[in-house]
Amino acid sequence: NAGVTQTPKFRILKIGQSMTLQCTQDMNHNYMYWYRQDPGMGLKLIYYSVGAGITDKGEVPNGYNVSRSTTEDFPLRLELAAPSQTSVYFCASSYGGQGWDEKLFFGSGTQLSVL
Amino acid sequence: AQTVTQSQPEMSVQEAETVTLSCTYDTSESDYYLFWYKQPPSRQMILVIRQEAYKQQNATENRFSVNFQKAAKSFSLKISDSQLGDAAMYFCAYRSANNNNDMRFGAGTRLTVKP
Numbered sequence: 029n030a031g032v033t034q035t036p037k038f039r040i041l042k043i044g045q046s047m048t049l050q051c052t053q054d055m056n057h058n059y060m061y062w063y064r065q066d067p068g069m070g071l072k073l074i075y076y077s078v079g080a081g082i083t084d085k086g087e088v089p090n091g092y093n094v095s096r097s098t099t100e101d102f103p104l105r106l107e108l109a110a111p112s113q114t115s116v117y118f119c120a121s122s123y124g125g126q127g128w129d130e131k132l133f134f135g136s137g138t139q140l141s142v143l
Numbered sequence: 144a145q146t147v148t149q150s151q152p153e154m155s156v157q158e159a160e161t162v163t164l165s166c167t168y169d170t171s172e173s174d175y176y177l178f179w180y181k182q183p184p185s186r187q188m189i190l191v192i193r194q195e196a197y198k199q200q201n202a203t204e205n206r207f208s209v210n211f212q213k214a215a216k217s218f219s220l221k222i223s224d225s226q227l228g229d230a231a232m233y234f235c236a237y238r239s240a241n242n243n244n245d246m247r248f249g250a251g252t253r254l255t256v257k258p
Contacts, residue, residue, distance in 0.1 A: 059244070070147065070234055070248030071188075078244070086245070118188065132246065134188035 030054050034119050034135035041109040041142045049104040049138050051119030058124035060102040061086075061132070062094065064115040071118060077102055078124060109142045116140070145170045147237050149249035156225045157257050163210075164220045164252045166235030173197075174240035177211065177218045182232040182251070191233070194218065196240070222254075230256045 035050045053060065058079050063071040073086030077096040091113055093105040102121075106113060119135040146169045156162035168177070179191040194202045194211050201209050206226075210219045222229055235249040 061244075061246075068152070068250055070149075070236075070250050071246075072248075073245060076244050084244070116186065118186075120188075131190055131193075132188070137186040 032135040053121040057121035059122045061120040063118045147249040153253045155255045166218045178236040179220045180234045
């Protein structure tokens with residue numbers, strides 16, 4: 029089972045460049061999330077989506093954009109990359125239920141450096 | 144806003160011994176869920192154990208158990224019979240029962256297991 033797949037695994041950007049982090053899941057999950065993990069910090073939610081065509085901001089959305097045209101894919105776009113966006117980015121998905129056993133499935137992360 | 148605090152940046156345990164990782168959280172809600180996630184060097188986030196706030200009984204998953212003290216807002220993780228494969232970053236996380244789109248993570252505890 030592939031689960032949640034993120035590409036690329038590593039990337040170096042120059043200040044002002046743009047890029048798209050890809051995320052796809054094959055579990056037919058409704059909910060998808062983008063988190064960033066800074067050194068010594070926990071994960072912070074950037075954007076999330078509750079279904080195709082529906083997205084919303086999380087805790088730290090500035091400098092990012094997302095789209096959700098299909099259930100499977102949830103790309104994260106960085107426009108005008110800045111050093112503050114150097115981080116490890118995680119995509120996650122879940123079925124979307126409200127129950128206590130709702131589980132997040134994570135991708136393996138993308139390490140991004142902006143120099 | 145809910146916050147999650149892990150006061151131990153690093154912990155060390157001898158193989159086969161027991162170790163407890165601490166987590167406290169701040170919330171005004173009465174219904175919520177708590178989680179421990181493991182992040183090995185592969186960066187993949189793996190759910191270790193979860194607890195419903197309205198359940199007084201502490202959750203247990205094989206060698207992993209929690210000590211949930213709702214009044215004290217404390218949620219510690221006990222790992223018994225530690226194994227080399229337990230070495231990882233461990234993140235405590237909180238999620239409101241009313242909003243499954245907002246998982247709050249602590250800064251993590253790096254666990255080292257000595258052979």
